[in-house]
Amino acid sequence: MAFDKIIADKEHIIRLIPQKPPMVMVDKLYFSDETRTFTGLLITEDNIFCQDGFLREPGIIENIAQSAATRVGYFCEKNNITKIPIGFIGAIKKLQIFELPKIGSELQTEIIIDYEVFDFSLVIGIVRQDEKIIAQCEMKIFLKKD
Amino acid sequence: MQKEEIIEKINSFLIEEFEIEESQLVPEADLKQALGIDSLDFVDLIVIIEKNFGFKVKGEEMIDVRNLQDFYDYIIARVNK
Numbered sequence: 001m002a003f004d005k006i007i008a009d010k011e012h013i014i015r016l017i018p019q020k021p022p023m024v025m026v027d028k029l030y031f032s033d034e035t036r037t038f039t040g041l042l043i044t045e046d047n048i049f050c051q052d053g054f055l056r057e058p059g060i061i062e063n064i065a066q067s068a069a070t071r072v073g074y075f076c077e078k079n080n081i082t083k084i085p086i087g088f089i090g091a092i093k094k095l096q097i098f099e100l101p102k103i104g105s106e107l108q109t110e111i112i113i114d115y116e117v118f119d120f121s122l123v124i125g126i127v128r129q130d131e132k133i134i135a136q137c138e139m140k141i142f143l144k145k146d
Numbered sequence: 147m148q149k150e151e152i153i154e155k156i157n158s159f160l161i162e163e164f165e166i167e168e169s170q171l172v173p174e175a176d177l178k179q180a181l182g183i184d185s186l187d188f189v190d191l192i193v194i195i196e197k198n199f200g201f202k203v204k205g206e207e208m209i210d211v212r213n214l215q216d217f218y219d220y221i222i223a224r225v226n227k
């Protein structure tokens with residue numbers, strides 16, 4: 001999906017998620033509503049999850065998890081909730097990585113909220129590069145509220 | 147929904163989603179010990195219940211659910227409420 005503008009840049013996103021550089025794996029927030037969120041990441045040479053010219057699997061998983069965290073942080077900010085809950089990955093299911101993205105390429109990650117129960121969110125993460133799906137998984141995220 | 151239909155539906159998602167053998171699905175089977183359903187699986191179980199049977203599960207209602215028979219009884223009671 002193409003977006004004309006971003007709603008949060010990297011500096012802004014750092015205030016929305018618990019990770020700090022060099023662990024930050026999201027640098028753009030394009031869109032976020034109740035059920036869907038779109039983020040972006042430019043893969044730079046200094047990315048700590050890059051090896052031999054490619055972003056490796058842990059970086060892709062981290063990108064999905066942080067995209068979900070960005071959604072929570074953005075929601076809290078929009079609703080004037082000062083204490084942003086911290087999310088913990090409870091489980092990852094049906095992970096498929098079709099290809100590793102190259103340094104210099106741009107990822108677009110879609111987070112779909114599949115279900116929310118108690119303090120858990122079940123999300124579907126889809127990572128695209130040039131509109132092509134390169135990875136996807138289901139993630140169970142526990143939100144620690146205080 | 148008939149009792150047998152509910153049990154069949156429960157058994158079918160336990161087999162498909164949790165990879166439990168059909169032979170393990172006996173009423174006295176303990177959900178944690180015998181069927182290996184841990185606390186994270188429980189979240190999936192609740193999601194499946196809510197999606198399949200159309201009611202919201204409250205955490206406290208599940209406290210006494212220990213074995214498969216308790217689980218069947220809970221769902222049957224809630225579906226027919």
